[in-house]
Amino acid sequence: MRSAAFARKRRGMTDSSNFDIIVLGAGAAGMMCAARAGQRGARVLLVDHNERPGRKILISGGGRCNFTNLHTAPDRFISANPHFAKSALSRYTPQDFLALVDRYGIAWHEKTLGQLFCDGSAVQIVDMLMAECDAGCVTRAFGRSVESVRHEGGQFALTVGGRRASAAKLVIASGGLSIPKLGATGLAYELARQFMLKVVEPRPALVPLTLGGDEVLFRDLSGVSSEVVAAAGKARFREAALFTHRGLSGPAILQASSYWRNGEAVTVDFLPDDDHELFVAEKRARPKVHFATALRGMLPERLAGTLASRLALEGELANLPDKRLRGAAQRLKHWAFTPNGSEGFAKAEVTVGGIATAGLSSKTMEAKTVPGLYAIGEAVDVTGWLGGYNFQWAWASGVAAGEAAST
Template identity: 65%
Template sequence: MKPTSENHDAIVLGAGAAGLFCAAQAGARGARVIVVDHAPEPGRKILISGGGRCNFTNIHATHERYLSANKHFARSALSRYTPADFLELVERYGIAWHEKTLGQLFCDGSAREILAMLVEECRIGGVEIACGLSLGEVSHADGMFHVRAGHRTLSARHLVIATGGPSIPKMGASGIAYDLARQFGLKVVQPRPALVPLTLPGDEALFRELSGVATPVEARVADGPWGKAAFREAALFTHRGLSGPAILQISSYWQRGTELGINFLPDLAAGWMVEAKKANPKVGLRRVLGAHLPDRLAVALADRLALAGDLGHHSDKALRAAEGALADWRFNPDGSEGYAKAEVTAGGIATTGLSQKTMEASTVPGLYAIGEAVDVTGWLGGYNFQWAWASGHAAGVAIAQNL
């Protein structure tokens, strides 16, 4: 079959959250937009997000809660399209929602409601969503981008890279965004799995025996390459290492060779163990810890601390040392569970080559990069969706203004 040649104002590569929202924004302002994706249907990652209920934004989404080589890059887009703006759209569609914890907003029903809203916004804007098309050659000449997509040949003045990162490859994710960026002369910050469970080496085998045990902690990195960070949420012991919200959060700040500190009792004031001895010198450490921690964890920590017998048998100095260990228990993860279990990809297309206002490449007019493809990574809990909406809005508006 001879390829057909089609002209559009904009071609968006990737029918995920950022791509669909960008297309809808441009389409609503008069641009002729086509969204291309190799998947058989749009928004596959949206559907599995938030346990199927889509944690679609976070009311605390400000640029300070995003990682990037340029920590201020996200400020412009996030300030011009806020969580309140997206929530207004959600409510306009009558989608019921609730705040879970820490500013996280979820659908009461299904993530399909968010996807259906995005698809409808595209329909209203006259956007074509073309799924099931494998991406072929992408080129740029005489101010036009040319894209081979399946049997179709597409041309447009504007091209948007919204293909995400390689996290969750079983959903079809890949690093194609980085290949395209390099093709057009843009730099790429080394991608890495983020919001991902961490694995522990063999010498931490005792903690593997605690698989399935969860407890509130404070997880922190004191000297990581992305600065200090601390998160107070639940940690979960797994057969491979550590997971749970606190660990997923801190994983974005961790790199191999960096120690991870865990405070197992973040709500207890300094000196609590000495006070426990004063209150009941005949109580043992296992029992004291068991009042605050799951039984299996209390036993494991007590055994590691090796304070046998009653607390009254130990000096205040020894108890303070044990207390200090519990407040800063050091782990040395030997890796993570990789892109297969990572919720997002950190790193990506370098912000140095992009406009923070429009997401357009400074050296290639008409080329944009948005969403997870860019070196902007949010915390766990709706932040990455808000970046998808904000960056997609910035690019979509800019495209329409430059028709």
């Protein structure tokens, strides 16, 4: 491994520089790729138009970075090719990243559902990744935009912030369109189209959904949360749902949003631990209890009141036919909301879609028709569930490309 002193000398980009690999994007995937390639002996340039690397890492997990998930598996990722992620994920696992975290002495804890967070700050993860880049003598070009990219004579020639750089290998790690205030751009898709790679239409994912029309009254429940099962298509998630001043959010809804398409319904089971006989059983046990009162014993009071009003069931349970009580339970367990949209890329944690996996090698992340061109992380049509899965894809795809490009 090169000396730390040499690493410090090579951090700045000169007016015209030749490299083995240029990595576009100093996010999770880009930093991991650059570090791995640099430590294997490649001369690497890491480019980002932001002045600081890892901006999405810094805000993730409430500032503590949900850096991986112990339950990572290919079926927890969305892609036009559900098998594509298997190779990279199997070769760089959550335990591999955890070993790196432990080596740097970063304290961590498991929250729920296999989600791992820093005890301290997400800054520790960014600092760790940059230390890994320094160990690989990676040259940095931060705060500089990519102005042009050409491919000729087996070399990629770039103009970056008015300076020229070239390399035989180019890695697209510039992410998707989510959270533009942090600098997200469509650069990955522009480059993909420039090199004749197909792009699966990008759309917001892990994003709050908005309600309108007759459902606008649910906005009055802003701040109310309840554990539910939310479903979109065939995907079902049991976690908390949160009503907001614009519609629906919370982990269960964010998860379902990745599978939701405009015009479709999201189905919510407000009583996931009960069956369709629950009100009939309650009627037998407490016949004089009013329906609304019974429901308030099962759900947050404001939510119960709104749902009872929509169901239009009034009076004591004893006076309500079993058929109507079963119908109410059926509705509460399959309550269909039809969102009129989402809060868009501004609030989306990630992007579904991206550079089509059909044009990439699942082992190396290299473009099949453009030797030396790679795509990794959120730029690719692979999107994980909420809870650290997207970071694990960033680490795994970054390692896959870093090792392949430096071979």
